[in-house]
Amino acid sequence: MSNPVIEKPPSTAALRAAPSTGQRLTSFMPVIALVGIFAALTIVDPGFLTQSNILAAVTTAAPLILLAAGATMVVMCGGIDLSIAALASLSTVLFALWLPDLGGATLPVVVAVAALIGAVQGVVHVVLRIPSFIVTLGGLSIFSAVALVVSDAGTVGISDLTALDWLDLYVAGYVPMSVLVALLVVAGIWAVLTFTPLGSWISAIGFSESAARLAGSPVDLVKIGAFCVSGACAGLAAVMLVARNFSGSPTTADNLLLPAVAAIVVGGTAITGGHGGVWRSVAGALVITLLRVGLPVVGVPSAYEQILYGAIIVAAVALTLDRSKVLVIK
Numbered sequence: 055m056s057n058p059v060i061e062k063p064p065s066t067a068a069l070r071a072a073p074s075t076g077q078r079l080t081s082f083m084p085v086i087a088l089v090g091i092f093a094a095l096t097i098v099d100p101g102f103l104t105q106s107n108i109l110a111a112v113t114t115a116a117p118l119i120l121l122a123a124g125a126t127m128v129v130m131c132g133g134i135d136l137s138i139a140a141l142a143s144l145s146t147v148l149f150a151l152w153l154p155d156l157g158g159a160t161l162p163v164v165v166a167v168a169a170l171i172g173a174v175q176g177v178v179h180v181v182l183r184i185p186s187f188i189v190t191l192g193g194l195s196i197f198s199a200v201a202l203v204v205s206d207a208g209t210v211g212i213s214d215l216t217a218l219d220w221l222d223l224y225v226a227g228y229v230p231m232s233v234l235v236a237l238l239v240v241a242g243i244w245a246v247l248t249f250t251p252l253g254s255w256i257s258a259i260g261f262s263e264s265a266a267r268l269a270g271s272p273v274d275l276v277k278i279g280a281f282c283v284s285g286a287c288a289g290l291a292a293v294m295l296v297a298r299n300f301s302g303s304p305t306t307a308d309n310l311l312l313p314a315v316a317a318i319v320v321g322g323t324a325i326t327g328g329h330g331g332v333w334r335s336v337a338g339a340l341v342i343t344l345l346r347v348g349l350p351v352v353g354v355p356s357a358y359e360q361i362l363y364g365a366i367i368v369a370a371v372a373l374t375l376d377r378s379k380v381l382v383i384k
Contacts, residue, residue, distance in 0.1 A: 088344065112230065113233060115233070116232040116291075116294055117294045118339045120288075122339045127283050138284060140195075143305055143308055144197045145292030146296050146307065150210035158217045161218075165286050172284050175190060175193050201305075221235070235294075240336055255271045257328050291307065291310075295307060322338075345362065349362070
């Protein structure tokens with residue numbers, strides 16, 4: 055008589071590796087929400103489904119996509135970047151001031167300066183061991199004040215924007231160039247995270263920074279690099295805002311901070327780090343943009359937007375929070 059085969063129960067590691075049904079559903083929530091909101095707006099106002107409205111919505115979403123995608127890397131590391139909107143506003147002022155002297159070179163210079171500022175915040179965070187929340191909250195205040203000083207607390211107009219005329223073009227007659235640029239940047243970030251060790255390092259840091267250090271991951275360099283990318287994306291978003299408004303202003307992008315954070319968490323990136331992705335933030339940014347464009351369509355006053363963003367952030371964090379890492383909720 056043959057001995058009965060006794061199956062061993064799966065290990066704890068195996069159980070953690072296998073995504074649950076809830077986790078699988080959460081990963082599709084941004085797309086489900088996007089389709090649901092689009093369908094609801096179309097039902098309420100059948101005239102909403104027009105090419106001009108769709109193009110206006112996606113064009114509006116381009117700067118938000120860049121801000122959310124850049125900050126996503128910081129969040130995946132377990133940090134937060136609250137300075138992206140203020141840095142973008144400062145970058146619009148710098149672009150408007152430097153354009154007459156630098157011409158076409160203004161764009162790469164502004165993006166490089168914004169990336170350097172982001173890297174400096176990263177250095178302050180990792181060298182002085184100051185929480186990213188505090189560093190970037192201080193950065194938010196500093197950048198806003200500097201923008202006010204260099205702009206004399208006013209709007210800096212631009213009379214000649216030929217250097218940015220290419221952002222007004224349409225690819226194949228339908229896709230705005232600004233949207234294509236934003237998606238290409240996101241695709242580049244995704245490719246680097248997917249096909250290089252950087253993606254694994256960021257996930258490891260987000261899950262457990264101490265374990266990542268023991269494993270030999272370059273934790274400090276990765277975190278500085280994440281802040282650098284976040285700054286660069288803020289600078290590029292600023293260029294798009296300048297092309298749209300024909301001016302630079304110390305408050306141009308200030309109203310994009312809360313939507314950017316909402317886009318990240320709505321996209322399913324865990325606020326505790328370790329889990330998420332830039333394409334998720336793209337879907338989240340489109341959801342937020344549809345809400346911003348669609349709320350007036352259904353007759354909701356704009357004053358209620360902030361209430362909606364706050365409710366969305368709380369709900370999204372409740373769905374994506376990794377409670378195994380946060381044993382005590384304070």
